[in-house]
Amino acid sequence: MFKKKKHSTHEEHISLIKLFGQADSVTKTSYLIMGSANFANKQFLKGLVFLILEISWLAWLFTVGLKAYHNMFTLGTHAQGLVYDKSLGISILQAGDNSMLLLLWGMLSVIITVLFIWLYRINLQSARHIWELKQEGVKLPTLREDLASLLDEKMHITLMAVPMTGVLFFTILPLIYMIAIAFTSYDHNHLPPKNLFEWVGLTNFGNVISGQMAHTFFPVLAWTLIWAVAATVSSFFFGVILAMMINAKGIKGKKFFRTIFILTMAIPAFISLLIMNNMFADGGLVNTLLINSGLTKTNLPFFTNPLFAKFTIIIVNLWIGIPATMLVTTGILQNQSEDQIEAAQIDGANKFQIFKSITFPQIVFVMAPSLIQQFIGNVNNFNVIYLLTGGGPANSNYYGAGSTDLLITWLYNLTLNTADYNLASVIGILIFILSAVFSLIAYKKVSNSGMEV
Amino acid sequence: MQPVKLCAFLVTIDLLIKSEGWELTNISTPIIEFKNVGLSYGDDEVLKNIDLELEAGKFYTLLGPSGSGKTTILNLISGQLTVTHGDILFEGNIINDVPVEKRHMNTVFQDYGLFPNMTVFENVAFGPSIKGMSKKDIKTKVTEMLTLVKLNQYADREITELSGGQRQRVAIARALANDPEVLLLDEPLSALDYKLRKEMQYELREIQQRLGITFVFVTHDQEEALAMSDWIFVMNDGVIQQNGSPEDIYDEPINHFVADFIGESNILDGIMKTDYLVHFTGKDFENVDAGMRPNERVEIVLRPEDLDLTAIENGKLIVTIADQSFRGDYYEITAIDDDGNEWQVQATNKSKIDERVGLTFDPEDIHIMRFNESENDFDARLESYEGEEDAEK
Numbered sequence: 029m030f031k032k033k034k035h036s037t038h039e040e041h042i043s044l045i046k047l048f049g050q051a052d053s054v055t056k057t058s059y060l061i062m063g064s065a066n067f068a069n070k071q072f073l074k075g076l077v078f079l080i081l082e083i084s085w086l087a088w089l090f091t092v093g094l095k096a097y098h099n100m101f102t103l104g105t106h107a108q109g110l111v112y113d114k115s116l117g118i119s120i121l122q123a124g125d126n127s128m129l130l131l132l133w134g135m136l137s138v139i140i141t142v143l144f145i146w147l148y149r150i151n152l153q154s155a156r157h158i159w160e161l162k163q164e165g166v167k168l169p170t171l172r173e174d175l176a177s178l179l180d181e182k183m184h185i186t187l188m189a190v191p192m193t194g195v196l197f198f199t200i201l202p203l204i205y206m207i208a209i210a211f212t213s214y215d216h217n218h219l220p221p222k223n224l225f226e227w228v229g230l231t232n233f234g235n236v237i238s239g240q241m242a243h244t245f246f247p248v249l250a251w252t253l254i255w256a257v258a259a260t261v262s263s264f265f266f267g268v269i270l271a272m273m274i275n276a277k278g279i280k281g282k283k284f285f286r287t288i289f290i291l292t293m294a295i296p297a298f299i300s301l302l303i304m305n306n307m308f309a310d311g312g313l314v315n316t317l318l319i320n321s322g323l324t325k326t327n328l329p330f331f332t333n334p335l336f337a338k339f340t341i342i343i344v345n346l347w348i349g350i351p352a353t354m355l356v357t358t359g360i361l362q363n364q365s366e367d368q369i370e371a372a373q374i375d376g377a378n379k380f381q382i383f384k385s386i387t388f389p390q391i392v393f394v395m396a397p398s399l400i401q402q403f404i405g406n407v408n409n410f411n412v413i414y415l416l417t418g419g420g421p422a423n424s425n426y427y428g429a430g431s432t433d434l435l436i437t438w439l440y441n442l443t444l445n446t447a448d449y450n451l452a453s454v455i456g457i458l459i460f461i462l463s464a465v466f467s468l469i470a471y472k473k474v475s476n477s478g479m480e481v
Numbered sequence: 482m483q484p485v486k487l488c489a490f491l492v493t494i495d496l497l498i499k500s501e502g503w504e505l506t507n508i509s510t511p512i513i514e515f516k517n518v519g520l521s522y523g524d525d526e527v528l529k530n531i532d533l534e535l536e537a538g539k540f541y542t543l544l545g546p547s548g549s550g551k552t553t554i555l556n557l558i559s560g561q562l563t564v565t566h567g568d569i570l571f572e573g574n575i576i577n578d579v580p581v582e583k584r585h586m587n588t589v590f591q592d593y594g595l596f597p598n599m600t601v602f603e604n605v606a607f608g609p610s611i612k613g614m615s616k617k618d619i620k621t622k623v624t625e626m627l628t629l630v631k632l633n634q635y636a637d638r639e640i641t642e643l644s645g646g647q648r649q650r651v652a653i654a655r656a657l658a659n660d661p662e663v664l665l666l667d668e669p670l671s672a673l674d675y676k677l678r679k680e681m682q683y684e685l686r687e688i689q690q691r692l693g694i695t696f697v698f699v700t701h702d703q704e705e706a707l708a709m710s711d712w713i714f715v716m717n718d719g720v721i722q723q724n725g726s727p728e729d730i731y732d733e734p735i736n737h738f739v740a741d742f743i744g745e746s747n748i749l750d751g752i753m754k755t756d757y758l759v760h761f762t763g764k765d766f767e768n769v770d771a772g773m774r775p776n777e778r779v780e781i782v783l784r785p786e787d788l789d790l791t792a793i794e795n796g797k798l799i800v801t802i803a804d805q806s807f808r809g810d811y812y813e814i815t816a817i818d819d820d821g822n823e824w825q826v827q828a829t830n831k832s833k834i835d836e837r838v839g840l841t842f843d844p845e846d847i848h849i850m851r852f853n854e855s856e857n858d859f860d861a862r863l864e865s866y867e868g869e870e871d872a873e874k
Contacts, residue, residue: 367594370561371652375608375659376582385607389598 041160044152051159058155062148065155069162073171078151085144093137100134103127103212104224128220131212135205139196210453216446225450232454241451244426244438251338252434256406259345260399266346267353268391272383274354275361286358289351297348301415304344305331331417334431341432345412349402353395360394361387396474403470404463408436435459510573512537512663512695513558518567520553527553528719530567535697537662540689542698544706545716546742551699554716555665558697560584587656591668593648595640601627601651602636608659626654629688646677653688663695670705682709703743707731715739723856735859736850740782747788747824751781751849759847762798762820768847772862780850785825787846790814790832796839800824802832816840 042050048059054068063078104125111122161168169177178186210232218225236245274285292300307313308330315327330340364387372382392399413419419430419437428446429438435455442452511534520528528550535541543551556562557569560581568575576584587608588594595604605623614622627633630650640648649669656664666685670678686709689696700706706713707727714724715738723735734740740748751761756771761781773779793799800816803823807813814826816838824840832838854862 365592365594367590367592368596370581371588371590371594371655372596372607374559374581374587375655376611377607381611386596386598390596393598 041153041156044149044156047152047156047159051155055155055159058151062151065158069158069168071158071168071171071174074154074174078147078154081144081147082151085140088140093140096130096133096137099125099130100137101227102130103226104130104220107224108222124221125224126221127212127218127223127225128214131208132205135201135208138204139201143196206453207457209449210457212450214450215448219447228450232450236451236454236458241427244429245455247426248429248433248435248438251432252407252436255338255342255409255434256403258342259349259406259409259412260403262342262346263349263402264353264395264399267350268357268388270350271354271357271361272387275358286354289354292347293351293355298411298415300348301344301412304347305416308340308344332421334421334423337417337421337432341412341416344416345409348412356395356398357391360391364390397471400467400470400474404467407434407463408459409434410436410440413437414440511535511570512572513697514570514573515554515557516568516570518557518564518569520557520562521565526719528557531719531721533714533721533724535663535695537695538693539711540686540696540698540709542700542706542710542713543716544700544703544713544742545722546701549716550719551701551714551716552667553719555588555667555697555699558663559586559588559665585662586665587659587661587663588665588667589649589652589656589669591671593652595648595651595655597640599640600636601632601638601640601643604640604651605655605658608655612659622658623654626658629657629691630654630684645673646681649673649681653685657688657692661694663697664689666696666698668699668701671700671702678705685709707743715742717742721856723859733848733863734782734850735854735856737780740780740848740850745785745825745827747781747783747785747822749781749783749822751779753777753779753849757844759849762818762822764798766797766847767844768849769845769866770847770849772865773849773851778852780852782848782850783824783842783846785813785827786811787842788824788826789841790816790826790828790830791839791841793837793839796841798840799837800840802834802836802838805832805834 048056055065057064057068058066061079062082063075066072066075066078104127106122106124108124109122110119112119158168211227211229212225213228213231214220214225217223235241270289273279274282279285309315310327310330310332312330314330315324318324318328319326329336331337368386369382372386377385413432413434414437417430417432419433419441421431423429423431426433428441428448433441436459439452439455439459442448442455513533513535515531515533518528518531519526531550531554533554543554545551553562557564560576560579564577569577571579571584596607599607602623605626606619609619609622623636624633627636630653632647632650632654635643635647635651640651643651649672652669669685670681673681682705685696685698698706698709707730710727712724713727713730715722715730717738723730723739725733730739731743734743734746737748740746749761751759753770753773753776754760754765755775756773757768759766759768759770759779759781798818800818802814803817804815805812808827811827811829812831814828814832816824816826818824818840826840851859
């Protein structure tokens with residue numbers, strides 16, 4: 029019993045490279061023929077599984093795998109085109125290579141090989157395990173015991189197997205595939221299956237950052253950042269003010285006001301946005317009212333003037349943004365200890381000083397993580413732009429984007445309208461880098477401030 | 482004495498007072514005075530006609546159970562509540578309507594009331610900076626206050642990095658940084674553990690004596706009150722039950738409530754047969770109280786520590802030991818006499834359960850409480866005994 033316990037805590041294994049030098053011949057054979065150590069020690073089924081896996085991988089490699097790798101590097105050599113058929117005496121359309129599929133199969137092959145390397149390591153670890161047990165003179169676990177352990181101390185492996193496989197094929201594979209596209213010429217001139225596309229290295233990044241696309245990228249990036257800051261700050265600021273007003277002593281019907289404002293959260297944002305889109309349109313409710321009441325003579329260009337449209341978007345966004353902030357702020361205000369306020373009053377602070385020095389910093393502290401999230405959310409706020417202005421008004425200086433398009437809606441246009449998948453992929457990667465860097469810095473700063481409430 | 486000489490004498494006294502810098506007003510005018518103060522919420526009378534006077538530079542304690550009105554009095558002094566009737570005076574001036582920040586007072590809260598978004602230094606500097614003090618003066622002031630509460634090493638710490646005891650010290654420093662003439666403390670130690678509480682009791686007392694300002698301390702812990710105060714107000718049901726020095730209140734409780742609330746007590750019904758002779762548990766005992774009506778019904782208080790267990794033949798009463806528990810420096814013994822009365826006794830020696838022993842006490846340990854005696858009558862009666870004692874000497 030004690031020996032077993034000692035073994036189970038035996039965490040420091042000999043490295044697999046050193047093992048090759050020290051181990052017996054059976055263990056060494058496992059480096060070449062998977063499962064041989066298991067066979068030699070009567071773990072036949074386990075050994076068989078390893079062996080079959082090795083044989084299938086080798087079979088796959090020599091029949092399909094190598095070709096897939098080769099195709100991944102070339103991305104196809106035969107374009108679709110007319111080829112003269114001697115027997116028929118005419119040219120017929122011959123299917124060429126489909127770069128997109130070749131890239132996908134290539135990626136899949138990489139994953140299959142990575143999986144195999146992982147299994148190969150497991151095979152070696154199993155061989156090492158057997159060797160170690162034999163060195164210590166402990167009885168080897170039977171297959172039954174091995175299987176039983178999968179429902180006991182190795183339950184995590186059993187539970188994670190299916191989700192991990194799903195993540196691998198449905199998240200990681202598409203992700204690498206998308207990233208890979210950023211380094212190809214997969215755009216509207218190179219659409220498979222008609223045309224081939226090829227690897228172009230960092231050309232697309234160069235194009236976006238300092239090439240033709242820079243004239244669109246930087247203005248859109250600037251507006252994206254302005255929008256994200258303005259939307260986040262304005263929603264936060266007015267949300268806090270609203271919460272303070274509703275929470276103030278002497279305000280009657282607090283519950284009524286809270287409910288009214290929370291109702292706007294109960295309506296799906298896209299419905300609100302579509303209604304707003306109608307209301308502010310050229311012949312819409314707002315303009316009609318303004319003209320009928322004589323306040324303006326013509327339609328106000330809510331969505332047709334670039335600058336006007338930007339303000340409209342930010343203002344309309346308040347409708348959606350304020351209630352959320354108000355709700356959280358109300359919670360913070362109601363939780364703040366009355367003693368703090370009284371202590372500050374006794375020290376002679378007036379209401380503004382109390383708000384500035386005590387209440388507001390605490391609200392900011394609690395809200396900081398959610399503000400970071402809101403900022404990132406606004407950088408990627410597809411709904412508001414797409415549903416409200418659709419990126420418009422059109423801007424002839426931009427490629428594939430309107431005056432109010434954010435990076436994310438531009439990306440949408442690049443994939444669905446202009447079919448520049450490589451550019452879209454570059455934009456996606458840049459958005460990711462932007463969001464990730466900002467979040468990391470911001471969260472780090474927030475957690476460094478050290479205050480817990 | 483001739484008129485001229487009298488005049489010269491008075492002038493001399495006057496000169497003496499002026500040259501010594503004595504201020505007659507401080508001697509005669511209390512720093513805080515309540516005149517017939519009451520506070521009601523609708524029909525709910527929280528405070529009933531409170532009269533009290535606080536002298537400058539003393540440590541006062543308002544002691545009472547929850548809901549007795551002690552914190553209400555504190556909030557009236559600080560200005561967070563306003564009176565329903567009566568007047569509150571500060572150095573002789575009515576301050577009923579003076580706002581909190583102009584009252585020359587500051588409060589230490591039970592939950593500290595510290596600002597979690599500021600460091601220790603910033604917390605203490607808050608009041609002075611609001612008052613527009615220069616940065617250099619603020620630094621001097623804060624350093625002085627943090628040294629006073631022994632936290633000068635912690636100036637740059639976040640509030641959340643401090644222990645409960647340290648937070649309470651910061652709260653005290655922050656209140657004192659505003660140079661209050663009266664410091665109000667609302668159960669400041671009740672969140673601390675026993676040992677820390679003892680330590681802070683001692684330190685608070687020390688701080689009060691060093692600064693020489695008036696402290697008004699609210700607590701429900703009678704031990705704390707006895708240990709720290711110059712003067713205690715015992716409160717119950719919105720009424721001051723008794724006020725006096727800790728010794729007075731412990732030795733001479735005015736009524737059942739005070740006797741029961743302060744310390745451990747054996748309280749029995751009895752009859753004052755004549756002066757110096759009291760009857761309870763079916764026997765007559767000599768005592769030292771007088772001035773009551775013959776055969777007046779009274780309550781008898783005997784403190785557990787004044788009782789001794791002895792041999793049966795030496796006992797004034799015979800009791801059976803029912804229970805005992807070890808309390809470190811003594812055994813707390815529950816004994817039952819032949820009338821079925823339960824007696825709490827603090828004994829140094831261990832006893833045997835069910836053993837019959839004698840119970841003895843001295844005549845001066847018997848304290849008599851009359852029913853419905855007002856505080857003034859009670860004081861007068863006590864003074865009359867002292868007069869007699871002086872006469873005997």
